[in-house]
Amino acid sequence: MLKKGLTLMAASLLIGSLAQNSQAAGRNYIAIVGSSTVYPFATTVAEQFGKTTRFKTPKIESTGSGGGMKLFCAGNGIDTPDITNASRRIKKSEYEKCQKNGVKGITEVKIGYDGIVLANAKSAPQMKLTKKDIFLALAKDVPDPKGGEKLVANPYKTWKDVNPSLPDNKIEVMGPPPTSGTRDAFAELAMEGGCKKIGWIKAIKKKDKKQYKGICHTVREDGAYIEAGENDNLIVQKLEANPMALGIFGFSYLDQNADKIQGSIVGGQAPTFENIAAGKYPVSRPLYFYIKDSHVGVVPGIPEYVAEFTSEKAWGPDGYLADKGLIPAPDAERKQFAADAGALKPLVLK
Numbered sequence: 001m002l003k004k005g006l007t008l009m010a011a012s013l014l015i016g017s018l019a020q021n022s023q024a025a026g027r028n029y030i031a032i033v034g035s036s037t038v039y040p041f042a043t044t045v046a047e048q049f050g051k052t053t054r055f056k057t058p059k060i061e062s063t064g065s066g067g068g069m070k071l072f073c074a075g076n077g078i079d080t081p082d083i084t085n086a087s088r089r090i091k092k093s094e095y096e097k098c099q100k101n102g103v104k105g106i107t108e109v110k111i112g113y114d115g116i117v118l119a120n121a122k123s124a125p126q127m128k129l130t131k132k133d134i135f136l137a138l139a140k141d142v143p144d145p146k147g148g149e150k151l152v153a154n155p156y157k158t159w160k161d162v163n164p165s166l167p168d169n170k171i172e173v174m175g176p177p178p179t180s181g182t183r184d185a186f187a188e189l190a191m192e193g194g195c196k197k198i199g200w201i202k203a204i205k206k207k208d209k210k211q212y213k214g215i216c217h218t219v220r221e222d223g224a225y226i227e228a229g230e231n232d233n234l235i236v237q238k239l240e241a242n243p244m245a246l247g248i249f250g251f252s253y254l255d256q257n258a259d260k261i262q263g264s265i266v267g268g269q270a271p272t273f274e275n276i277a278a279g280k281y282p283v284s285r286p287l288y289f290y291i292k293d294s295h296v297g298v299v300p301g302i303p304e305y306v307a308e309f310t311s312e313k314a315w316g317p318d319g320y321l322a323d324k325g326l327i328p329a330p331d332a333e334r335k336q337f338a339a340d341a342g343a344l345k346p347l348v349l350k
Helices: 002-021 039-052 065-074 092-098 130-139 181-195 198-206 209-217 232-241 253-257 273-277 302-309 331-342
Strands: 031-034 085-086 106-122 139-145 152-153 174-177 225-227 246-250 261-262 283-292
Touching: 031 039, 031 065, 039 246, 039 253, 065 092, 065 181, 065 198, 065 283, 092 225, 106 181, 106 253, 106 273, 106 302, 106 331, 130 198, 152 181, 152 198, 174 181, 174 232, 181 283, 198 209, 232 246, 232 253, 232 261, 246 253, 253 261, 283 302, 302 331
Parallel strands: 031 085, 174 225, 174 246
Antiparallel strands: 085 283, 106 246, 106 261, 106 283, 139 152
16 A cells, blocks of 8 residues: 555656646747837847747737746746846846746846937927936936925926926926836936936935935826836827827837937937947946746747847847847857857856
């Protein structure tokens, strides 16, 4: 009886082990989630991959970087994605969540760079902003205009209130929600970039990083900033309908809609392909995707999709992704990430 019980237990463990290894089996296409900024690049690669290989075209969902990480790190198996796109690097907390849920092997691929633009309709005057203007216009709490080292609820109603040289237009900015990597990067690069120009706030960082970040990164909630979801195409449409409003999104959407919208000049630099590539445009960031290594060899086509994405004909300076607005990474960086992706080198975050 004992022997029979042990045999049944051993069989059960074997079946469990086989089930775990083939959890994603039964799905014959690659499932990708994540950043709305990376979405058009990933979609272009997926279409090319579907046309030129024997594999099915991957299915891609635009969930935002944070939403994608949540789905990706939920575990292994058919009901979880194989790849997540991100318009910022994976956070330590997300990496730890992945590890805790059994998603141990993760390969990081930096695909290139992007600029975050504040754009408006071509029918309106082009805005010329500093990072300090952006912070003062959009932060929840700002230095008291009457003076002193004191914060008050943002009193600014128009751009002219923020800076007398700006138009007397109502501050109305449509942008991504908190789950978006674009929102994270915008808060860090543009808002914090302007926030630290104010000496006494910058000094807080040495004493209390959490308080400093709270001041610099928290967006106002009184209607001046409008969360427009993860659909950047919808923001473009809304800007056409409301020429006085501004929208926040990745450079590729500006590039693809250059007949309808224009990017604001920030810190004296226009958001052009050349300025972002040269590191001159001050609001730019790297873009990534992450591979769930446990799904490789289980879901068909993952290494081949990754090889297509990291090929020079895709992400190189003359590649088809540059035509879509991706700013290629330097040669050495592309070479390194292509090699790491091909070898499925696991990411280690400490």
